[in-house]
Amino acid sequence: MAVKGDYMGMALSIDDLDGENLGYFKHCAEHNFHLQKCDDCSLLRYPPTTACPFCASGNSTWTPVEGKGAVYSYLEVHHAIQPAFKAKTPYMVLLVDLDTQRGQPSPDDALRVVANLTLPNGEFAPPDVVKSVGIGTRVRMVFSDVGDGLALPQWTIDETATQPAAPWRYAQE
Amino acid sequence: MPLPADTDVSTPKYLRDKYAIVGIGETSYTRGSGKTTRALGTWALRNAIADAGLKPSDIDGMLSYSGNDSTPSTFMAGDIGARLNFYMDCMGGGSSTEALIGIAVGVMEGGLCNCVAIFRAMNGFSQVRIGGTGARSAAPVNGDMLHNRAYGWQSAGQSFAPTFMRHMYEYGTKPEQVAMVKVVHSEHASNNPKAYYKKRFTVDEVVSSRIICKPLHLLDCCVETDNGTAIIVTSAERAKDLRHKSPLIRGIVGRCSKPRLDMHYQHGPISRVAGYYAKDILWPNAGVGPEDIDAVGAYDAFTFTSMLQLEDYGFCKKGEGGEYVSSGITRLGGKRPQNTSGGHLCEAYTHGMNMVIENVRQLRHDVDDYCPIGPDGKRQHTFDYREGGCRQVKNIEVTANLGWANPATGSAMVMRRGF
Numbered sequence: 382m383a384v385k386g387d388y389m390g391m392a393l394s395i396d397d398l399d400g401e402n403l404g405y406f407k408h409c410a411e412h413n414f415h416l417q418k419c420d421d422c423s424l425l426r427y428p429p430t431t432a433c434p435f436c437a438s439g440n441s442t443w444t445p446v447e448g449k450g451a452v453y454s455y456l457e458v459h460h461a462i463q464p465a466f467k468a469k470t471p472y473m474v475l476l477v478d479l480d481t482q483r484g485q486p487s488p489d490d491a492l493r494v495v496a497n498l499t500l501p502n503g504e505f506a507p508p509d510v511v512k513s514v515g516i517g518t519r520v521r522m523v524f525s526d527v528g529d530g531l532a533l534p535q536w537t538i539d540e541t542a543t544q545p546a547a548p549w550r551y552a553q554e
Numbered sequence: 555m556p557l558p559a560d561t562d563v564s565t566p567k568y569l570r571d572k573y574a575i576v577g578i579g580e581t582s583y584t585r586g587s588g589k590t591t592r593a594l595g596t597w598a599l600r601n602a603i604a605d606a607g608l609k610p611s612d613i614d615g616m617l618s619y620s621g622n623d624s625t626p627s628t629f630m631a632g633d634i635g636a637r638l639n640f641y642m643d644c645m646g647g648g649s650s651t652e653a654l655i656g657i658a659v660g661v662m663e664g665g666l667c668n669c670v671a672i673f674r675a676m677n678g679f680s681q682v683r684i685g686g687t688g689a690r691s692a693a694p695v696n697g698d699m700l701h702n703r704a705y706g707w708q709s710a711g712q713s714f715a716p717t718f719m720r721h722m723y724e725y726g727t728k729p730e731q732v733a734m735v736k737v738v739h740s741e742h743a744s745n746n747p748k749a750y751y752k753k754r755f756t757v758d759e760v761v762s763s764r765i766i767c768k769p770l771h772l773l774d775c776c777v778e779t780d781n782g783t784a785i786i787v788t789s790a791e792r793a794k795d796l797r798h799k800s801p802l803i804r805g806i807v808g809r810c811s812k813p814r815l816d817m818h819y820q821h822g823p824i825s826r827v828a829g830y831y832a833k834d835i836l837w838p839n840a841g842v843g844p845e846d847i848d849a850v851g852a853y854d855a856f857t858f859t860s861m862l863q864l865e866d867y868g869f870c871k872k873g874e875g876g877e878y879v880s881s882g883i884t885r886l887g888g889k890r891p892q893n894t895s896g897g898h899l900c901e902a903y904t905h906g907m908n909m910v911i912e913n914v915r916q917l918r919h920d921v922d923d924y925c926p927i928g929p930d931g932k933r934q935h936t937f938d939y940r941e942g943g944c945r946q947v948k949n950i951e952v953t954a955n956l957g958w959a960n961p962a963t964g965s966a967m968v969m970r971r972g973f
Contacts, residue, residue, distance in 0.1 A: 390692055391694065428698065428701040456712055456719060461706060527704075549723050
């Protein structure tokens with residue numbers, strides 16, 4: 382059944398036919414992170430796809446994955462394009478390497494999962510928190526509820542992890 | 555630099571120098587064209603046909619590209635009075651120019667038609683803003699887009715930024731080095747009467763302009779303009795009877811990509827761009843290498859896009875792009891000037907067309923700068939590259955265009971001066 386939500390002034394939706402995204406977000410709605418695991422080559426993949434990008438198999442099983450990793454790259458938006466994001470600037474979009482399957486199937490590959498930097502409650506991180514995060518920062522996944530049966534994965538600083546002394550940040554503050 | 559003798563390569567080379575770009579045309583580069591994209595495209599095509607010395611009825615193939623922000627070939631064909639034997643309107647932005655020239659060569663080689671006009675018409679400022687602002691900015695988010703747009707990760711700058719940032723992290727690339735791309739292209743634009751921005755900028759002005767999306771300052775980003783542009787491709791044989799000594803197409807690679815186009819950041823290193831793969835098609839097909847190129851059009855939607863492509867096509871070592879673009883090599887008067895019209899950063903945003911058009915003019919040895927026009931109707935180039943002067947590259951024989959769609963997809967073309 383189609384899923385709808387409303388978030389940051391945008392209508393979000395997943396069509397009835399979109400089994401891959403319905404499957405992914407069904408688990409997100411329960412604040413669980415699942416990825417498709419290929420039934421043939423056993424590799425996980427992100428984002429949801431129809432077939433395995435590594436072996437083209439059409440068979441996969443939704444599998445729980447630990448939502449933990451380190452920031453691999455990021456951007457920090459000061460001039461927002463989408464209207465509702467203007468009130469949230471500066472906001473970060475993090476590209477996070479999951480610990481799970483890092484370096485597979487080739488050494489520079491990883492499950493690189495995109496989300497905003499938020500507080501543990503899923504609200505956008507304020508400027509002082511933004512300034513503390515860079516490449517190498519350890520993060521954990523939380524969820525923002527954005528509709529009935531729809532939640533978005535988000536990243537927040539992992540308070541329990543050992544953090545790098547100075548995560549790499551762009552030169553100009 | 556003279557073109558080296560053909561080298562023995564494994565890729566078929568029989569199309570080398572067999573097709574030519576015989577006509578180029580553009581409208582003025584403005585903000586607020588006051589015209590439909592149909593009118594912009596029509597005028598650009600008419601200008602290109604006249605430039606070639608052709609009649610509209612000589613055009614029997616047409617190609618265009620857009621992001622649903624243009625008018626299709628069917629209307630243009632009517633407006634110029636051409637009956638077509640082949641036409642196709644493709645989805646796409648940057649990297650389409652060279653790719654569509656490749657398609658044009660392919661369909662002519664296949665005997666489908668004889669003379670192809672390619673156009674891109676866009677009100678990139680006054681209608682569909684290229685930066686993604688305006689009507690498109692709050693559009694509904696469905697399905698696969700939930701993994702990007704829902705996070706405020708939407709515009710070109712935002713989409714590409716993880717690559718730019720990671721390059722700085724891995725190689726220590728400095729904002730001041732990258733800013734030199736804008737500085738140099740702005741110098742070139744100051745010698746181009748049709749450039750939208752003719753002002754020369756300094757490194758300090760670039761790095762002190764406001765941050766749009768780290769690591770991009772406002773002046774790291776290209777201009778948004780309204781314009782129509784057109785290119786006419788036909789056989790080298792037919793080109794001999796036409797108006798200009800037309801540049802010949804040496805080799806093309808079209809929309810070559812990195813793995814995982816569905817989400818290319820899954821495959822690293824993400825500081826690597828599509829040129830890493832495209833170079834292995836481009837150079838063998840063209841029978842030349844980066845060292846043979848006299849001038850480059852390196853897609854500058856952003857300062858970074860130019861620099862990253864120069865690295866992965868082999869103009870410098872990976873990671874040394876910052877040094878390369880700061881070295882003076884890329885300036886007019888330098889060893890390998892680039893984006894001599896000012897490119898997307900300064901002249902206009904055309905999704906790649908103006909950089910091919912510029913290299914065609916360069917190879918004709920007849921760029922439209924501020925030099926005086928002689929009795930033969932051609933400019934008497936002074937090769938004095940100071941502001942408001944010349945922008946013709948001296949004795950130019952071979953050019954490269956490096957087209958960019960995104961970090962994971964690129965196109966490229968090598969042209970040589972006609973006989």
